[in-house]
Amino acid sequence: MANQSGNVYGLTVLSPILQDPNAETSHNCAIRMNLAGLPRDESSPFARVSSTHMARLVVMDDVVYVGMPSCEEHLKSQYLVFETNFDGDLDTYLARMAGEIPTEVDGIWQHCWGYPGVQDVGAFISYMKMCQITTTFYFADVNNKTVQQTLRALQTQAAVAEFIENNQGRTPVELQKSFADFLQMLRNAPPPIPGRPGTGGPPRIETRMKWATKN
Amino acid sequence: MANINYKTYAMNAITPMKWWKTWIVRVFLFILGAIKPLQKDLVQLSFIHFARWVIITRSKFPHAAQQQPKEELKYDYLLFFSNFNGTWNQYIDAFSAVLSRGLNSIWRWSEKFPGSVPVTPFKQYIARCQFDTDYYYTAYPYAATNDVKAAHRVQSALEAFEKESAGKSPEEFARSYLTFLVAVQRDLGETGKAPIGT
Numbered sequence: 001m002a003n004q005s006g007n008v009y010g011l012t013v014l015s016p017i018l019q020d021p022n023a024e025t026s027h028n029c030a031i032r033m034n035l036a037g038l039p040r041d042e043s044s045p046f047a048r049v050s051s052t053h054m055a056r057l058v059v060m061d062d063v064v065y066v067g068m069p070s071c072e073e074h075l076k077s078q079y080l081v082f083e084t085n086f087d088g089d090l091d092t093y094l095a096r097m098a099g100e101i102p103t104e105v106d107g108i109w110q111h112c113w114g115y116p117g118v119q120d121v122g123a124f125i126s127y128m129k130m131c132q133i134t135t136t137f138y139f140a141d142v143n144n145k146t147v148q149q150t151l152r153a154l155q156t157q158a159a160v161a162e163f164i165e166n167n168q169g170r171t172p173v174e175l176q177k178s179f180a181d182f183l184q185m186l187r188n189a190p191p192p193i194p195g196r197p198g199t200g201g202p203p204r205i206e207t208r209m210k211w212a213t214k215n
Numbered sequence: 216m217a218n219i220n221y222k223t224y225a226m227n228a229i230t231p232m233k234w235w236k237t238w239i240v241r242v243f244l245f246i247l248g249a250i251k252p253l254q255k256d257l258v259q260l261s262f263i264h265f266a267r268w269v270i271i272t273r274s275k276f277p278h279a280a281q282q283q284p285k286e287e288l289k290y291d292y293l294l295f296f297s298n299f300n301g302t303w304n305q306y307i308d309a310f311s312a313v314l315s316r317g318l319n320s321i322w323r324w325s326e327k328f329p330g331s332v333p334v335t336p337f338k339q340y341i342a343r344c345q346f347d348t349d350y351y352y353t354a355y356p357y358a359a360t361n362d363v364k365a366a367h368r369v370q371s372a373l374e375a376f377e378k379e380s381a382g383k384s385p386e387e388f389a390r391s392y393l394t395f396l397v398a399v400q401r402d403l404g405e406t407g408k409a410p411i412g413t
Contacts, residue, residue: 002244008265010267012267012269012294012296014271014276014277015277015279016276016277016278016279016280016283031349032349035217035349036217036349036350038350040217040220040350040351040352041356046352046354047352047354052352052354053264053353053354053355054223054225054264054265054298054351054352054353054354055351055352056225056296056348056349056350056351056352057348057350058227058346058347058348058349059349060229060346061346063231063290063292064229064230064231064344066230066231066325066326066340066343066344067327070290070326070327071289073231073288073289073290075276075288076284076285076286076287077276077283077284077286079276079277081227083227083267085265085298112279113279113280113282113283114279114280114283115279127279130279131277133277133294134269135267135268135269136240136241136245136267136268136269136270137244137247137267138248138265138266138267139254139257139263139265139266139267140264140265141257141258141261141263141264141265141360141363142264142364142367145363145367147354149367149370150354150355150366150367151354151355152370153363153366153367153369153370154355154358154362154363154366154406156366156369156370156373157362157366157370157402157403157406158405158406160369160373160399160403161405164396164403171385172384172385172388173385175385175388175389175392176385176388179380179388179392183377194354194355195352195354195356196356197221197356197357197408
């Protein structure tokens with residue numbers, strides 16, 4: 001199925017946005033204001049739905065007119081485009097959105113035609129599927145690793161570089177002991193946090209200081 | 216700008232197609248998806264985390280409520296979404312230089328597509344068809360595609376080294392450690408903020 005590449009699912013949803021000439025703030029504008037206030041780092045709602053690799057929300061105002069001799073035409077509704085790349089299956093992901101970020105989902109999609117809210121998870125899933133557009137071609141460069149595996153690997157990469165730097169010139173006995181401690185420390189490291197700039201773990205300088213103290 | 220989240224750029228584009236051309240694009244994209252070697256250039260470029268083309272036919276724009284006015288369109292539309300590293304100009308330049316044949320096969324069916332070479336009219340066309348992102352999230356904002364691939368190689372090498380070096384004498388361990396260093400040395404680049412570009 002083109003919506004999937006390996007273990008990664010590519011969801012594309014177009015939700016028609018409400019039109020209300022009497023509204024003080026138009027619905028598309030309200031969505032944009034809401035989105036502008038959402039954090040994009042580890043406090044992002046999508047960091048809580050932790051199987052999300054990357055996600056975007058876009059208000060599509062209209063289709064594009066590319067010039068003569070093509071016809072000029074316009075949409076009758078604006079659409080909220082939700083494009084996301086995540087691990088696992090669609091139903092589980094949508095249920096997680098409804099369960100873990102209900103306020104944010106309601107805050108955004110309440111401005112769309114036919115949105116049923118997240119209280120009835122089944123209705124929410126059905127609504128999102130009704131607005132889903134099947135992906136025709138989907139490319140994921142790394143499609144066999146979960147978000148957590150990738151964050152963990154990035155954390156390991158930084159830690160290994162630091163270990164090598166800090167253990168130059170050691171005797172074989174010291175090196176072996178130091179490596180055993182390193183592995184233990186890596187195992188005990190807290191899970192990296194999605195969306196946090198860096199490797200998902202503590203900033204490198206702090207890690208460096210910890211190593212310096214320890215060794 | 217919401218199109219960018221540290222190292223990754225979210226690009227959206229929409230182009231109109233005559234309905235009878237849609238099937239040609241659909242067949243081409245099906246073949247591209249089914250025959251993995253055809254994706255070789257995309258993989259080798261190694262700066263696209265995720266990308267997709269989505270065909271939406273003129274009668275399939277979601278209609279979610281009775282009161283919502285129905286769309287009456289003449290064209291089908293081809294949507295393109297990409298999550299890539301680097302700047303817009305670098306991306307379009309690389310697309311034009313490396314993937315021109317593939318891109319032409321996909322977009323030549325869109326109205327007034329000028330071809331991906333020469334690059335100037337191609338950029339003008341993309342700029343006209345592009346629309347901005349309002350919100351963009353990435354789970355690993357400091358990591359480019361190459362960083363992610365390198366990190367997974369280091370992780371695998373470390374796990375293998377751990378297994379292989381267990382129970383060795385310190386001298387044997389030190390020799391294996393050197394082999395491990397040589398194996399991972401090119402994958403230890405530090406992640407961080409993206410360089411400033413245009």
